[in-house]
Amino acid sequence: MSKPLKQIHLAAHFPGVNNTTVWSDPAAGSHIEFRSFVEFAQIAERAKFDFLFLAEGLRLREQGGKIYDLDVVGRPDTFTVLTALAAVTERLGLTGTINSTFNEPYEVARQFASLDHLSDGRAAWNVVTSWDAFTGENFRRGGFLPQEERYSRAKEFLATAHELFDSWRGDEIVADRESGAFLAGAKAGAFEHRGQHFDIQGQFNVPRSPQGRPVIFQAGDSEEGREFAASNADAIFSRYATLKEGQAFYADVKGRLARYGRAHDQLLILPAATFVLGDTEAEAQDAAREVRRLQVSGATAIKHLEFVWNRDLSSYDPDGPLPDVDPDPGEHTVAKGRAQVRMYRDPLAIAREWREKAEANNWSIRDLVIETGNRQSFVGTPETVATEINDLVQGDASDGFILVPHITPGGLAPFADKVVPLLQERGVFRTEYEGTTLRDHLGLHHPDADLGAERVAS
Amino acid sequence: MSTTPPLHLAVALDGTGWHPASWRTPAARPNDLLTAGYWRDLIAEAERGLLDFVTVEDGLGLQSSLLLDPDDRTDQVRGRLDAVLIAARVAPLTRHIGIVPTVVTTHTEPFHLSKALATLDYVSSGRAGLRVQISARPNEAAHFGRRTVERLPDGDYNTPAGQATVSGLFDEAADYVEAVRRLWDSWEDDAEIRDVATGRFIDRDKLHYIDFEGEHFSVKGPSITPRPPQGQPLVTALGHASVPYRLIARSADVGYVTPHDVDQARAVVAEIRQEQAAAGRADDTLHVFGDLVVFVDDEPGAARTRLERLDALAGEAYTSDARIFTGTPAELADLLQELQAGGLTGFRLRPGSVAEDLPAITRGLVPELQRRGAFRTAYEADTLRGHLGLPRPASRYATASA
Numbered sequence: 001m002s003k004p005l006k007q008i009h010l011a012a013h014f015p016g017v018n019n020t021t022v023w024s025d026p027a028a029g030s031h032i033e034f035r036s037f038v039e040f041a042q043i044a045e046r047a048k049f050d051f052l053f054l055a056e057g058l059r060l061r062e063q064g065g066k067i068y069d070l071d072v073v074g075r076p077d078t079f080t081v082l083t084a085l086a087a088v089t090e091r092l093g094l095t096g097t098i099n100s101t102f103n104e105p106y107e108v109a110r111q112f113a114s115l116d117h118l119s120d121g122r123a124a125w126n127v128v129t130s131w132d133a134f135t136g137e138n139f140r141r142g143g144f145l146p147q148e149e150r151y152s153r154a155k156e157f158l159a160t161a162h163e164l165f166d167s168w169r170g171d172e173i174v175a176d177r178e179s180g181a182f183l184a185g186a187k188a189g190a191f192e193h194r195g196q197h198f199d200i201q202g203q204f205n206v207p208r209s210p211q212g213r214p215v216i217f218q219a220g221d222s223e224e225g226r227e228f229a230a231s232n233a234d235a236i237f238s239r240y241a242t243l244k245e246g247q248a249f250y251a252d253v254k255g256r257l258a259r260y261g262r263a264h265d266q267l268l269i270l271p272a273a274t275f276v277l278g279d280t281e282a283e284a285q286d287a288a289r290e291v292r293r294l295q296v297s298g299a300t301a302i303k304h305l306e307f308v309w310n311r312d313l314s315s316y317d318p319d320g321p322l323p324d325v326d327p328d329p330g331e332h333t334v335a336k337g338r339a340q341v342r343m344y345r346d347p348l349a350i351a352r353e354w355r356e357k358a359e360a361n362n363w364s365i366r367d368l369v370i371e372t373g374n375r376q377s378f379v380g381t382p383e384t385v386a387t388e389i390n391d392l393v394q395g396d397a398s399d400g401f402i403l404v405p406h407i408t409p410g411g412l413a414p415f416a417d418k419v420v421p422l423l424q425e426r427g428v429f430r431t432e433y434e435g436t437t438l439r440d441h442l443g444l445h446h447p448d449a450d451l452g453a454e455r456v457a458s
Numbered sequence: 459m460s461t462t463p464p465l466h467l468a469v470a471l472d473g474t475g476w477h478p479a480s481w482r483t484p485a486a487r488p489n490d491l492l493t494a495g496y497w498r499d500l501i502a503e504a505e506r507g508l509l510d511f512v513t514v515e516d517g518l519g520l521q522s523s524l525l526l527d528p529d530d531r532t533d534q535v536r537g538r539l540d541a542v543l544i545a546a547r548v549a550p551l552t553r554h555i556g557i558v559p560t561v562v563t564t565h566t567e568p569f570h571l572s573k574a575l576a577t578l579d580y581v582s583s584g585r586a587g588l589r590v591q592i593s594a595r596p597n598e599a600a601h602f603g604r605r606t607v608e609r610l611p612d613g614d615y616n617t618p619a620g621q622a623t624v625s626g627l628f629d630e631a632a633d634y635v636e637a638v639r640r641l642w643d644s645w646e647d648d649a650e651i652r653d654v655a656t657g658r659f660i661d662r663d664k665l666h667y668i669d670f671e672g673e674h675f676s677v678k679g680p681s682i683t684p685r686p687p688q689g690q691p692l693v694t695a696l697g698h699a700s701v702p703y704r705l706i707a708r709s710a711d712v713g714y715v716t717p718h719d720v721d722q723a724r725a726v727v728a729e730i731r732q733e734q735a736a737a738g739r740a741d742d743t744l745h746v747f748g749d750l751v752v753f754v755d756d757e758p759g760a761a762r763t764r765l766e767r768l769d770a771l772a773g774e775a776y777t778s779d780a781r782i783f784t785g786t787p788a789e790l791a792d793l794l795q796e797l798q799a800g801g802l803t804g805f806r807l808r809p810g811s812v813a814e815d816l817p818a819i820t821r822g823l824v825p826e827l828q829r830r831g832a833f834r835t836a837y838e839a840d841t842l843r844g845h846l847g848l849p850r851p852a853s854r855y856a857t858a859s860a
Binding site: 023024032033034038057058059060066067069070071072073074075076077079080081083084086087088102103104106107110111113114115117118119120137138139140142168172173175177180181182183184185186187188189198199200201202203205206207209297298299300 | 479481482484488489492493494517518519520521528530531532533534535536537538539540542543544546547548549550551565566567569570573574576577578580581583597598600601602603604645650652654656657658659660661662665674675676677678679680682683684771
């Protein structure tokens with residue numbers, strides 16, 4: 001027997017402050033004016049996407065002690081812009097990345113519950129952690145959190161937020177003009193949480209929102225992050241958009257669900273993905289190569305090399321060979337506010353490997369950064385891209401993709417207009433929204449569904 | 459004809475209205491308070507009346523009839539949405555009216571709030587403001603668990619002992635506003651250059667660390683959000699005594715005060731103007747608005763009857779920090795003009811019952827004031843600062859880097 005076809009989930013990530021965003025393209029619009037967000041969201045909704053996604057960064061990046069100026073700089077406040085987008089869309093889910101380090105549960109819970117009310121049930125929270133004192137300099141708390149406590153605070157933060165969301169059950173407001181009872185009881189929203197990170201009690205002041213709780217996303221990839229996702233999250237924003245890596249990740253995380261008594265379809269794996277389309281395969285490949293060159297200017301290449309070298313390399317020629325000096329293997333001091341720096345765990349080995357590659361291929365610094373950098377996830381004609389995406393989903397490498405175009409805000413339109421109809425023809429992507437909430441789009445149970453029928457009846 | 463300048467008018471929105479029994483009037487919509495449509499309808503009505511702005515009340519705990527503690531009452535509206543997000547949800551659906559949510563400074567982050575208000579300014583194309591508010595409630599401090607607030611002696615803000623207790627919270631609020639304002643200025647207007655030739659998206663010399671250091675917090679900056687359309691969104695605050703008057707004089711663009719007659723108005727305005735001069739802001743435009751709770755009806759006596767009916771439902775007479783007005787639109791216009799003579803530049807009206815008194819303001823009071831030449835007949839500006847005659851300020855950092 002063949003399995004029934006899986007339905008693909010698609011999301012649109014507003015282009016951000018990484019060098020994937022090609023701001024120099026003449027078609028590139030504002031990254032901050034609201035009309036860009038409106039255009040982007042409406043393209044996604046027109047194409048029946050599941051949701052829009054916003055990342056977070058709470059301190060402008062620096063390199064060599066100066067604000068990094070080669071990529072897009074600046075972004076709006078996540079809650080405010082998502083809630084404003086609820087006014088100009090009707091069904092599109094609204095996912096915000098909000099960290100658990102420089103916020104407090106009471107405030108974040110009331111913001112997500114408010115967003116869920118004001119969007120009629122379309123809110124989602126990508127829970128991330130911050131650890132660095134660099135970002136902490138913008139906040140009351142400062143850089144107080146040891147790295148190893150990131151997940152313990154994140155877990156307790158989320159658990160506390162759930163206690164707040166659940167402190168109202170949805171039947172408290174009676175508003176009976178005759179009897180004069182507005183509330184059914186005086187203790188609406190009562191909560192008490194005594195924990196390592198949070199010791200709080202009182203009454204939550206936002207009544208139960210349409211989805212009960214926002215949809216929860218998790219993005220970490222470590223062992224702890226995977227376990228956190230398997231126990232707590234509704235979806236994972238992952239890094240593995242290829243077949244083999246995707247399948248391994250998918251099997252690993254889904255395999256952890258049973259331990260928490262959770263069903264296989266109640267945690268979605270949604271990798272980040274980029275794309276370049278062309279009328280022919282060759283045209284798409286050429287365009288993709290050109291985009292990669294635009295993403296990595298000579299100046300950008302030098303800066304990226306500094307992520308590994310942990311030294312000022314500004315005197316090197318990006319069109320010349322790699323530096324003969326070795327990386328500084330000490331604590332990274334050159335690039336601040338960049339998570340990717342932490343992925344280069346053995347800079348000396350990486351430098352050795354890169355030098356060998358550059359020599360073998362006769363690559364300049366810029367060539368090397370372009371060639372070793374991320375290639376677009378999907379390059380091809382609409383037909384081949386649709387096939388590739390569908391194969392990945394049906395092959396259990398993912399449940400769909402979070403697409404980030406390289407042009408703000410119009411870069412999503414070619415995918416929406418050319419690839420989505422092909423997926424719809426194949427019966428693997430919705431042609432109309434079937435429900436109204438983001439949980440409906442993602443096939444996730446309402447949190448109260450697990451409490452049994454008496455809740456539904458009340 | 460008198461040559462008094464036209465009045466500015468705002469409306470303070472809170473649930474179904476400021477009278478605690480207002481949710482029980484037949485026209486009230488108590489079941490809609492958590493919906494976007496409710497707030498859209500109210501703010502659209504205020505915009506129809508050409509008002510300068512609306513404020514939206516908020517708090518970090520359940521509403522209470524008691525000053526400092528939860529009251530465990532079930533006969534009044536309880537539960538609300540975040541006011542900044544209500545403002546954001548309605549901003550794209552309106553075109554002219556200013557939207558001013560309430561924000562508690564005591565338990566929140568100036569960095570987050572600064573970018574939230576800057577973003578509200580973007581999504582409203584320059585119509586954002588905020589009302590800063592302190593929280594001296596022990597129960598709200600327990601919602602955060604980060605600090606304790608000293609319990610007010612006698613449970614009163616306005617006694618000398620009470621003022622001494624809250625003065626620390628007000629000083630922190632002034633620090634908060636200072637940090638927020640510096641963050642709004644931390645990007646110069648022309649910082650984004652998109653210079654393809656050099657590959658630079660910004661001119662980083664036009665971004666500035668704010669290096670704010672205060673007793674309660676420090677903030678490095680710069681903001682992650684570029685300078686908002688108004689440069690500086692509106693900052694407003696309510697005060698009833700010298701300590702908050704000082705906050706208004708030092709930090710605000712609009713202060714709300716609660717005089718009950720023209721002599722009190724004159725005295726309050728004089729105190730604020732003196733503090734304003736002492737703060738070195740004598741040349742800045744600082745509006746002082748009178749707050750009034752209003753019950754308005756075309757038919758003489760009807761507003762008073764309505765208030766009495768609400769009082770009967772509530773089981774007690776309504777009291778307020780602000781003067782409570784009942785009467786016709788013409789009588790209210792008379793009162794506003796009388797109080798204006800004390801130096802007030804506008805009013806923030808708190809509708810006793812939103813369902814009745816908001817339309818009475820927009821469709822009764824406003825035409826009456828227009829007939830007297832005392833209120834605009836069309837919006838003349840696109841931004842909230844513009845409605846209030848406030849210039850768009852240059853970034854405080856702009857000259858430093860020239």
